[in-house]
Amino acid sequence: MNKNGMILRTPLIVRFCHICIVILFLLTALSGLSLFFPSIKAFGLVLGTPQLVRELHPFLGCIIFILLMFMLIKLAHHNIPNKDDVRWMKHIDKVIAGKEPEDIPIGKYNAGQKFLFWCIMSLISVLLVTGFVMWRRYFSDYFSIEIIRIAIFFHSVAAIGLILLIIGHAYMAIWVKGSIKGMITGYVSRAWARKNHSKWYHDEMKAVYEAEQKAPADDNQNAEQKTV
Numbered sequence: 472m473n474k475n476g477m478i479l480r481t482p483l484i485v486r487f488c489h490i491c492i493v494i495l496f497l498l499t500a501l502s503g504l505s506l507f508f509p510s511i512k513a514f515g516l517v518l519g520t521p522q523l524v525r526e527l528h529p530f531l532g533c534i535i536f537i538l539l540m541f542m543l544i545k546l547a548h549h550n551i552p553n554k555d556d557v558r559w560m561k562h563i564d565k566v567i568a569g570k571e572p573e574d575i576p577i578g579k580y581n582a583g584q585k586f587l588f589w590c591i592m593s594l595i596s597v598l599l600v601t602g603f604v605m606w607r608r609y610f611s612d613y614f615s616i617e618i619i620r621i622a623i624f625f626h627s628v629a630a631i632g633l634i635l636l637i638i639g640h641a642y643m644a645i646w647v648k649g650s651i652k653g654m655i656t657g658y659v660s661r662a663w664a665r666k667n668h669s670k671w672y673h674d675e676m677k678a679v680y681e682a683e684q685k686a687p688a689d690d691n692q693n694a695e696q697k698t699v
């Protein structure tokens with residue numbers, strides 16, 4: 472891939488983490504739906520047999536939680552809400568119509584992405600806690616039937632909520648041309664960055680400029696390059 476004029480948006484480790492989450496989420500969501508709707512046998516086939524679904528579904532959920540906590544550590548600082556997000560939210564109708572005002576400085580992620588980020592992190596935490604309470608093989612004996620029923624209720628609500636959010640997330644990723652490519656290759660064009668995340672673009676350019684000013688000419692090539 473020709474990386475001329477491109478900016479690194481998502482480092483390899485985060486991309487690897489994300490692709491693992493996408494695959495595991497598909498398996499976990501479908502197997503979870505097969506537990507709630509046993510009549511839809513096709514969903515359970517993703518993990519083989521109903522017995523395997525019951526065994527593997529909780530473990531896959533735990534792995535997704537760990538991977539998401541890694542993403543939380545890596546990306547939380549880019550997802551802290553600020554006053555520009557309020558302006559972005561106020562113009563949400565224009566954003567949806569594709570006529571986003573250009574004067575709103577948008578950081579690495581916009582307000583919608585930030586909202587989704589924190590919803591994902593909250594819902595996966597609810598799923599983990601309630602999932603442990605429901606986990607018949609290891610933990611559910613420690614809880615009363617009332618507590619288990621409450622856990623099942625919140626587990627179902629959080630699961631449906633997360634599945635719907637992820638459908639929206641995937642739709643947005645397709646809608647904003649260039650973002651999926653950015654998640655696969657790690658790089659986005661400068662034009663994409665300027666159009667969709669103007670403040671992040673200027674911060675990145677400033678960092679590159681400052682690095683170039685500091686480093687002696689010969690060292691410039693050796694310095695870690697964010698743009699190539």
Ligand code: HEM
Pocket residue numbers: 480481489492493496542546549550580584585588591637640641644645650651652653654
């Ligand atoms: C087919 C499914 C999916 C697609 C196409 C997709 C696509 C993407 C893309 C393109 C980005 C980068 C956005 C950008 O650079 O502006 C992203 C970020 C992200 N995705 Fe996904 N994704 C999918 C599934 C998932 C799932 C299942 C989860 C978690 C349960 C997830 C969690 C995240 C998170 C946490 C970020 C970082 C966003 C932020 O920090 O605000 N994604 N995704």
